[in-house]
Amino acid sequence: MANSTLHNLAYAPGSKKRIKRIARGQGSGHGGTATRGHKGEGARSGTHYRPWFEGGQMPLIRRVPKFGFTNVLRVEYQKVNVSQLQELAPKFKDGKVTPEAMYTVGAISKKSKPVKVLGDGEIKTKLEITAHSFSKTAVQKIEAAGGKAITLNQKSK
Numbered sequence: 368m369a370n371s372t373l374h375n376l377a378y379a380p381g382s383k384k385r386i387k388r389i390a391r392g393q394g395s396g397h398g399g400t401a402t403r404g405h406k407g408e409g410a411r412s413g414t415h416y417r418p419w420f421e422g423g424q425m426p427l428i429r430r431v432p433k434f435g436f437t438n439v440l441r442v443e444y445q446k447v448n449v450s451q452l453q454e455l456a457p458k459f460k461d462g463k464v465t466p467e468a469m470y471t472v473g474a475i476s477k478k479s480k481p482v483k484v485l486g487d488g489e490i491k492t493k494l495e496i497t498a499h500s501f502s503k504t505a506v507q508k509i510e511a512a513g514g515k516a517i518t519l520n521q522k523s524k
Contacts, residue, residue, distance in 0.1 A: 444500060445475045449508050450488020452496065462514070464496040484509075484516070 390401035403410045419426055451474055452464060458472045466482045469475045475482055484496060486504025493513040501509075506516045 443480060444483035445477060445480050446483055446485055447474050447498070448485045448487040449490040449505055452484070452494060453488065453490045453492060456492040456494060459494065462492070462494045464494050464498075466498065466519075481519075490514070 387397065388395050389397045392398045400410065408414050408416070419428065421427070447469060455469075455472050455474055456462075459468055466475065467478065469482060470478050481499035483500040483502070484498045484505045485502045486506075486508050490508050490512045494509065495515045495517065496509055497517040497519055499519045501516050501518065509516045
């Protein structure tokens with residue numbers, strides 16, 4: 368393309384599509400029923416189909432079986448084992464382990480979800496661990512190693 372200046376700017380060929388001009392007479396190719404078909408609700412003005420309406424057919428939500436329920440009060444914890452904390456112990460400052468510190472070293476993937484420390488594996492390092500919940504064996508192992516298990520208060524939903 369030659370020099371582009373304000374007086375010769377143009378759209379790229381094929382990038383602009385002509386609009387479909389509906390109900391502008393027979394010559395337009397969209398006259399007559401104006402692409403609305405013959406009779407029925409959709410042919411009238413002011414129509415509104417609900418998105419789930421299936422033309423009187425038994426709707427999907429009523430066809431599929433229903434079972435179970437979702438407990439809205441369920442708390443989904445991120446699990447961290449004491450063996451993981453033992454491996455990552457050198458990365459924690461002053462032996463203080465918080466959910467933020469666990470996130471920075473990659474022990475957990477989300478800051479927003481609560482953390483539960485589980486007792487799988489061994490821990491030999493003295494760590495002061497702060498989390499939302501602990502298993503009994505985790506508390507026993509942490510305290511046996513000379514550390515502390517501090518439980519955080521959770522925000523209620």
